[in-house]
Amino acid sequence: xxxxxxxxxxxxxxxxxxxxxxxxxxxxxxxxxxxxxxxxxxxxxxxxxxxxxxxxxxxxxxxxxxxxxxxxxxxxxxxxxxxxxxxxxxxxxxxxxxxxxxxxxxxxxxxxxxxxxxxxxxxxxxxxxxxxxxxxxxxxxxxxxxxxxxxxxxxxxxxxxxxxxxxxxxxxxxxxxxxxxxxxxxxxxxxxxxxxxxxxxxxxxxxxxxxxxxxxxxxxxxxxxxxxxxxxxxxxxxxxxxxxxxxxxxxxxxxxxxxxxxxxxxxxxxxxxxxxxxxxxxxxxxxxxxxxxxxxxxxxxxxxxxxxxxxxxxxxxxxxxxxxxxxxxxxxxxxxxxxxxxxxxxxxxxxxxxxxxx
Amino acid sequence: xxxxxxxxxxxxxxxxxxxxxxxxxxxxxxxxxxxxxxxxxxxxxxxxxxxxxxxxxxxxxxxxxxxxxxxxxxxxxxxxxxxxxxxxxxxxxxxxxxxxxxxxxxxxxxxxxxxxxxxxxxxxxxxxxxxxxxxxxxxxxxxxxxxxxxxxxxxxxxxxxxxxxxxxxxxxxxxxxxxxxxxxxxxxxxxxxxxxxxxxxxxxxxxxxxxxxxxxxxxxxxxxxxxxxxxxxxxxxxxxxxxxxxxxxxxxxxxxxxxxxxxxxxxxxxxxxxxxxxxxxxxxxxxxxxxxxxxxxxxxxxxxxxxxxxxxxxxxxxxxxxxxxxxxxx
Numbered sequence: 170x171x172x173x174x175x176x177x178x179x180x181x182x183x184x185x186x187x188x189x190x191x192x193x194x195x196x197x198x199x200x201x202x203x204x205x206x207x208x209x210x211x212x213x214x215x216x217x218x219x220x221x222x223x224x225x226x227x228x229x230x231x232x233x234x235x236x237x238x239x240x241x242x243x244x245x246x247x248x249x250x251x252x253x254x255x256x257x258x259x260x261x262x263x264x265x266x267x268x269x270x271x272x273x274x275x276x277x278x279x280x281x282x283x284x285x286x287x288x289x290x291x292x293x294x295x296x297x298x299x300x301x302x303x304x305x306x307x308x309x310x311x312x313x314x315x316x317x318x319x320x321x322x323x324x325x326x327x328x329x330x331x332x333x334x335x336x337x338x339x340x341x342x343x344x345x346x347x348x349x350x351x352x353x354x355x356x357x358x359x360x361x362x363x364x365x366x367x368x369x370x371x372x373x374x375x376x377x378x379x380x381x382x383x384x385x386x387x388x389x390x391x392x393x394x395x396x397x398x399x400x401x402x403x404x405x406x407x408x409x410x411x412x413x414x415x416x417x418x419x420x421x422x423x424x425x426x427x428x429x430x431x432x433x434x435x436x437x438x439x440x441x442x443x444x445x446x447x448x449x450x451x452x453x454x455x456x457x458x459x460x461x462x463x464x465x466x467x468x469x470x471x472x473x474x475x476x477x478x479x480x481x482x483x484x485x486x487x488x489x490x491x492x493x494x495x496x497x498x499x500x501x502x503x504x505x506x507x508x509x510x511x512x513x514x515x516x517x518x519x520x521x522x523x524x525x526x527x
Numbered sequence: 528x529x530x531x532x533x534x535x536x537x538x539x540x541x542x543x544x545x546x547x548x549x550x551x552x553x554x555x556x557x558x559x560x561x562x563x564x565x566x567x568x569x570x571x572x573x574x575x576x577x578x579x580x581x582x583x584x585x586x587x588x589x590x591x592x593x594x595x596x597x598x599x600x601x602x603x604x605x606x607x608x609x610x611x612x613x614x615x616x617x618x619x620x621x622x623x624x625x626x627x628x629x630x631x632x633x634x635x636x637x638x639x640x641x642x643x644x645x646x647x648x649x650x651x652x653x654x655x656x657x658x659x660x661x662x663x664x665x666x667x668x669x670x671x672x673x674x675x676x677x678x679x680x681x682x683x684x685x686x687x688x689x690x691x692x693x694x695x696x697x698x699x700x701x702x703x704x705x706x707x708x709x710x711x712x713x714x715x716x717x718x719x720x721x722x723x724x725x726x727x728x729x730x731x732x733x734x735x736x737x738x739x740x741x742x743x744x745x746x747x748x749x750x751x752x753x754x755x756x757x758x759x760x761x762x763x764x765x766x767x768x769x770x771x772x773x774x775x776x777x778x779x780x781x782x783x784x785x786x787x788x789x790x791x792x793x794x795x796x797x798x799x800x801x802x803x804x805x806x807x808x809x810x811x812x813x814x815x816x817x818x819x820x821x822x823x824x825x826x827x828x829x830x831x832x833x834x835x836x837x838x839x840x841x842x843x844x845x846x847x848x849x850x851x852x853x854x855x856x857x
Binding site for chain 2: 222223330331332333360361362363364365366368369372387388389390391393394417427428429431432433434435436437439440445447448451452510
């Protein structure tokens with residue numbers, strides 16, 4: 170990959186959870202293939218959005234990236250070093266650099282700890298990050314950075330709204346000055362108006378601290394606002410990955426097209442112009458992944474070949490010669506460009522481009 | 528008119544004060560019509576729905592005023608028993624979280640069949656047959672086999688279909704759906720909304736959709752009522768509200784929806800937080816967050832003004848300056 174240096178390289182990442190039968194003599198009878206061969210590269214200062222429906226393995230991927238889980242196979246290289254093989258002190262020092270922001274601001278903050286203790290807790294684990302006497306001041310600075318009143322340091326989580334709690338979670342993620350933040354559905358528990366505030370905050374923090382983000386969400390429109398590149402996951406694998414324009418304006422994988430077309434559109438006129446693909450059925454169980462292409466059981470294009478051959482995540486042959494935006498990695502034997510998002514609609518009447526920040 | 532709610536007031540008495548959750552809400556729904564009630568958390572949309580259904584927890588809640596007229600009869604003055612009869616036959620509710628709304632230790636067939644046994648006096652066998660029939664109607668594949676399954680054996684989308692089947696069982700005239708697709712994935716959301724729209728057409732039901740996401744209901748709804756701090760601040764046909772909102776809160780809400788076709792990292796964000804319901808600001812409740820606020824907004828509660836646009840009047844707005852908002856001057 171050309172361009173800026175990669176900060177995180179993930180290759181062949183697999184996480185299977187064994188299913189066993191028997192109490193004394195445990196016998197493995199299968200596995201939940203939560204993550205089943207994921208590759209991507211994250212460049213410094215970049216935001217990679219990962220989208221997919223529930224059960225596609227995106228949260229397991231997040232937990233693997235921050236080393237909360239050990240992978241079954243594959244590697245995660247942080248600045249060239251494979252962090253899945255590290256342990257002890259070396260692992261601890263890498264962990265400082267990859268922090269996580271969780272989805273649910275109601276359950277990810279300990280209700281018995283004050284905000285100051287929550288945000289300052291990373292310093293207990295990594296005391297070298299801040300000398301004892303300075304911690305309180307650091308925590309207050311962090312609260313200020315995420316747009317909370319530093320005076321709130323002695324309050325408890327229940328005294329805050331959902332959006333404010335998510336800001337506390339972000340402040341905690343920032344405490345160790347990490348280089349990468351993995352955010353797992355950071356705004357999906359929030360109201361629309363508050364969602365926008367938190368997204369804008371994440372964007373401005375990225376500029377301020379030069380952070381790289383892996384932003385995991387199920388909402389394609391949110392992901393578009395924050396991501397430089399987007400990967401679409403289905404049943405443990407990335408099925409299509411590319412720049413924002415490549416994925417949203419020139420998707421070639423049928424699953425991406427269906428996902429895009431299903432995003433609710435509030436504008437009645439844009440809705441009429443848009444094509445809707447409604448997928449039948451549900452996502453198959455990750456214990457029993459279909460042979461060949463894993464999307465074939467819900468795909469309207471599936472043919473015999475799809476059941477036999479696993480499509481690789483690569484630029485499909487028919488697009489290889491053209492240098493256009495359709496030439497990006499897509500794991501489909503019958504990839505076809507199809508635009509499902511109508512061209513940018515004119516702004517609402519009376520609406521000027523807004524530059525307001527939360 | 529199938530359902531008419533007039534000047535509904537609901538309070539919650541808490542240890543540290545009184546939260547005014549619903550403050551004079553009024554709306555009407557006719558047979559075959561769909562009304563979407565749009566609002567953020569704490570706007571009073573779910574409390575309104577629960578008050579209409581008569582399933583508020585009292586205490587702490589208390590209905591302090593208003594009327595809920597179902598086919599002209601005020602449900603609030605009825606005795607609990609009578610009310611239950613009217614409700615059972617006439618209206619039904621679909622909840623957000625199907626997994627916790629269904630009984631985990633009864634098969635779905637038993638839960639669906641129970642409706643017919645209790646309300647229609649059917650035998651267990653006949654009730655089972657009706658349950659299969661209902662599951663077919665909400666397009667659950669292999670209904671005859673799956674009728675014995677338990678809720679946890681179904682996917683989220685299928686569970687929500689079972690909730691819909693339960694609501695349909697007694698062929699109600701009105702269905703209230705509280706965030707029916709919020710817990711579902713986008714591809715499944717579309718399936719479930721389509722099903723609701725079809726069923727409404729087929730049975731000519733009135734439908735009230737409670738939601739925080741305009742995008743999800745825009746296809747199905749005829750009218751939208753936007754709630755803020757326990758009041759309806761704007762109500763209009765769905766096309767009009769999107770094209771030209773007549774209340775600054777509606778406009779701000781529309782602007783802050785992330786859009787697939789809009790690139791760029793800055794999203795419009797409404798400044799500040801929704802008000803504390805124990806301490807609603809004087810005047811217009813939205814004034815501390817409103818870009819258009821003036822002195823009068825801080826003192827005078829805006830009435831629901833009739834919005835006359837190009838000689839047509841089908842909408843109302845609780846903004847002193849709805850004209851300016853409608854015509855885009857802010």
